[in-house]
Amino acid sequence: MTAVPPPRQPARRLPRGPAAESTPSLYAVVLFDGNDRSAVTEVVILFESVAAADGYAAERGWGDYAVGAVRFHLPPLVRSVRWVA
Helix, strand or coil: CCCCCCCCCCCCCCCCCHHHHCCCCCEEEEEEECCCCCEEEEEEEEECCHHHHHHHHHHCCCCCEEEEECCCCCCCCCCCCCCCC
């Protein structure tokens, strides 16, 4: 009996475009459902690094997922956000 290795994750690509100009400090991991990546099963947010988000997905055995920066859209006149917990 031969063990089947888990599917390999695609290589991570560096961000491009306007969003790549600023260094993000928070990340999310997105679990896809389906071969064409048109459906999302789950999104888990607020990891402090790409490695932390990637590790979260790997620990749970997620097969098809992506890690990306979390950005919050703010109108141009808003200079800060006040978080209320």
